Amino acid sequence: MCFSQFALAISNNPRVELETDLGTIELVLYADKAPETVNNFLTYVESGFYDGTIFHRVIPGFMAQGGGFTFDFQEKPTRDPVINESNNGLSNERGTISMARTNDPDSATAQFFINLVGNSRLDGSPDKPGYTVFGKVLLGMSVVQQIAAEPRGQHKAFRDAPNTPVRILKAKRKDSDANADADSDAQPQTTVGDNGQ
Secondary structure, eight states, rough: OHHHHHHHHHHHHHEEEEEEEEEEEEEEEOOTOOHHHHHHHHHHHHHHHTTTTTEEEETTTEEEEEEETTTOOBBBBBOOOOOOOOOOOOOTTTEEEEEOOOOSSOOSSOOHHHHHSSOGGGOOBBBOOOOOOOEEEEHHHHHHHHHHHOBBBBBBTTTTTTSSBBBEEEEEESTTTTTOOTTOOOOOOOOOOOOOO
């Protein structure tokens, strides 16, 4: 992709900034490729849902997952699941962000993961639903790598959680269309278990 096409992709798609304990991660979201998933993610962002959540499942050489638990490992209640959009032509390449889910393809709610390496085995195909890629790290992949380098194993029920919680302090839209009003009528409705593989 030439630079002008890349710049156009960035300017035409929403951007979100995740301010974490270790630095800031900026994401560009592919609303054109995964519209339902992006809308779902932005609803959580705009409601403040992600503020104070942690990266609770970090596996070096694989991915860093967050967006569902508080620093004391309390799972947050979520909205209804979003449909699986993994057959959108996007691949779980290094630096992409995808939705975590259970074995049910249409079970993704709030939890997401950032691919630390190319994980094409997680991609969807016509005969096998995968994990929906809906964006990419634009800036701050070094922060993601720092999260992956944190010591783990201290928490018995969450062996893959960093020993010192890495929180999302603030998630906010950064693009020019960020005048969106948070959906104040959206009440938490369901809880989905932790599963990102």
